[in-house]
Amino acid sequence: MSQVLRALFAPGFFASDPVHAALVVGAVVALVTGVVGVFTVIRGQAFAGHALGEVGSAGGSAAFLGGANPLWGFMGIAIVAAGLIELLGLHRPRARDVATGLVLGAGLGLAALFLYLDATSSSTTGVTVTILFGSLFAVSQQMLPSIVALSAVSLLVLAVCYRMLLLSSLSPDLAAARGVPVRAIGIAYLVIMAVAVSLAAETIGAILATALVVGPPATALRLTKRPGGALVVAGLIGVVAVWLGIVLAYDSYYWPPAGHGWPVSFFVVALVFLFYLVAGAVARIVQARRRRHSEAAPRLAASGCAEHPGDAA
Amino acid sequence: MFSGFMVNTWIAATLVAVIAGVVGFFVVLRGSTFAAHAIPHGAFGGAAGAVLIGVNPIAGLGVFAVGGALGIGWLGRRGRHDVATALALVLMLGLGALFLSFSVEYAAAMYSLLFGEVLGVPSDELLPIAGLGIACIAALAVLYRPLMLTSIAPDVAEARGVAAQRIETGFLLVVALAATMTVPVVGVLLMFSLMIGPAATAGSLTRSPRNAIALSVLLALATVWLAVAVSYLTNLPVGFFVGTLGAVSYGCARIWTARRRGRTAPA
Numbered sequence A: 001m002s003q004v005l006r007a008l009f010a011p012g013f014f015a016s017d018p019v020h021a022a023l024v025v026g027a028v029v030a031l032v033t034g035v036v037g038v039f040t041v042i043r044g045q046a047f048a049g050h051a052l053g054e055v056g057s058a059g060g061s062a063a064f065l066g067g068a069n070p071l072w073g074f075m076g077i078a079i080v081a082a083g084l085i086e087l088l089g090l091h092r093p094r095a096r097d098v099a100t101g102l103v104l105g106a107g108l109g110l111a112a113l114f115l116y117l118d119a120t121s122s123s124t125t126g127v128t129v130t131i132l133f134g135s136l137f138a139v140s141q142q143m144l145p146s147i148v149a150l151s152a153v154s155l156l157v158l159a160v161c162y163r164m165l166l167l168s169s170l171s172p173d174l175a176a177a178r179g180v181p182v183r184a185i186g187i188a189y190l191v192i193m194a195v196a197v198s199l200a201a202e203t204i205g206a207i208l209a210t211a212l213v214v215g216p217p218a219t220a221l222r223l224t225k226r227p228g229g230a231l232v233v234a235g236l237i238g239v240v241a242v243w244l245g246i247v248l249a250y251d252s253y254y255w256p257p258a259g260h261g262w263p264v265s266f267f268v269v270a271l272v273f274l275f276y277l278v279a280g281a282v283a284r285i286v287q288a289r290r291r292r293h294s295e296a297a298p299r300l301a302a303s304g305c306a307e308h309p310g311d312a313a
Numbered sequence B: 001m002f003s004g005f006m007v008n009t010w011i012a013a014t015l016v017a018v019i020a021g022v023v024g025f026f027v028v029l030r031g032s033t034f035a036a037h038a039i040p041h042g043a044f045g046g047a048a049g050a051v052l053i054g055v056n057p058i059a060g061l062g063v064f065a066v067g068g069a070l071g072i073g074w075l076g077r078r079g080r081h082d083v084a085t086a087l088a089l090v091l092m093l094g095l096g097a098l099f100l101s102f103s104v105e106y107a108a109a110m111y112s113l114l115f116g117e118v119l120g121v122p123s124d125e126l127l128p129i130a131g132l133g134i135a136c137i138a139a140l141a142v143l144y145r146p147l148m149l150t151s152i153a154p155d156v157a158e159a160r161g162v163a164a165q166r167i168e169t170g171f172l173l174v175v176a177l178a179a180t181m182t183v184p185v186v187g188v189l190l191m192f193s194l195m196i197g198p199a200a201t202a203g204s205l206t207r208s209p210r211n212a213i214a215l216s217v218l219l220a221l222a223t224v225w226l227a228v229a230v231s232y233l234t235n236l237p238v239g240f241f242v243g244t245l246g247a248v249s250y251g252c253a254r255i256w257t258a259r260r261r262g263r264t265a266p267a
Helices: A002-008 A017-042 A046-066 A070-088 A093-122 A126-133 A141-160 A162-170 A172-177 A182-204 A206-223 A227-254 A264-296 A298-304 B006-030 B033-053 B057-078 B081-102 B107-115 B123-152 B154-159 B164-180 B191-205 B209-234 B238-264
Strands: none
Touching (some): A017 A046, A017 A141, A017 A182, A017 A206, A017 A227, A046 A070, A046 A093, A046 A182, A046 A206, A046 B033, A046 B081, A093 B107, A093 B191, A093 B238, A141 A182, A162 A172, A172 A182, A182 A206, A182 A264, A206 A264, A206 B081, A227 A264, B006 B033, B006 B123, B006 B164, B006 B191, B033 B081, B033 B164, B033 B191, B057 B081, B057 B164, B107 B238, B123 B154, B123 B164, B154 B164, B164 B191, B191 B209, B209 B238
């Protein structure tokens, strides 16, 4: 048993401080993005989710330039971007698509400027890499309280407007008819997403932020049709992917080419993608079996064909 | 600004702008901004891989761009399109992060690949850029009618038996070709901005497709020329000017059309 464990966890894994911080921060961030992301996928806002994370890097690099805590830079600019996307893309989904793109373009342009100024002012060229790609092992323990607090606040807001948000995501017309302020809920949700995604982008990098806000929720929605269940499953899948990724990245210090480890982002992204594909295969098998079942007993068929929420778009 | 080595830059910038203007019109029309962003951005991973094994980054970009386009098409058939795009993007970038961690000479080269570089267009890269551009335009000319039909009236297209999935994949491949041209000048992160900024501005100013394409190309040219000139003078990254000019021109067009509508509307 201990030999298996030793093969799985390279020596020093449980004693390393950066690993502890990475495990905790990774889990918190994966949980929040997973839960928030279920609505991102249902609402078809994966592009906005990705854009807010990337635009955040402009704020991060600006804060780095000004010597402020990058987290506030990430979050401030992501919230502004969320407002702009909402303001520009009022009319049609297609206008929203273009508005998201233009805000993303402007944000990346600013990121280019600030990163350039960062690199020339401090002569640390590594800034580009750190801000764009992030590193879980570089998370400092001092950040932990603010990360946990912000995560808790966004989950709390999400819990408060859960029913209204769910209804207006699945059927905006029905929600409007019932008196739900669809517009306000949409803006509130975009702000929550901006907080969650920029939190993730700052701590674990923009790639992983996108992967976690889209991958685990999409996987969960393939496995279960109930939104409540999907929230739990998405959070779990996110945490498992991040933890496994950290273990593999730590182990990879002993893999070829020896000398330094493989990046965590690579492992987490690969795992997220793998889970998504496997969930698709599982869902297909279950569906085929159910169809065979319903051919044998046609009376039961009607109860089993709940619409996939994601197919609405 | 126009001497010696800068001539190549002006030629490359002009070619890139023409292609971006034309392809961008269809990107905006079809609402595939995310794919137009994801394909060049993800292809960056391929460039990192090519640098690692000592091949021209253009080859790596091309392989990853085409792979990404096919991957988005394939994943999008079974799941949601935006989810498929996001996952394809992060997978390519994850591979890019892996390649970068193996190679030693990344920081500066990577920055210019991401955000563009006006001073570094060698003469032997002009020919592949021109070739890719011609391939893009030719493919769009062939696809023009089914593309317009599936974008504007999907029902009619379906009734006429146009294979929408195949057209979509074909279009993504065109975007991939256009993305591969970006290595010099604009950079992978801002290529999509050059595609949608001018095209969205043109689309909000005129309704006719031909006028919109022409206007989109003109605006893209203006954007790139201005960006290259200012970048040369100020030494700041081209990507910054391309990204902000795109957003600013769209904002101005929106304000202008809103004002005109307000003036002509009776109430």
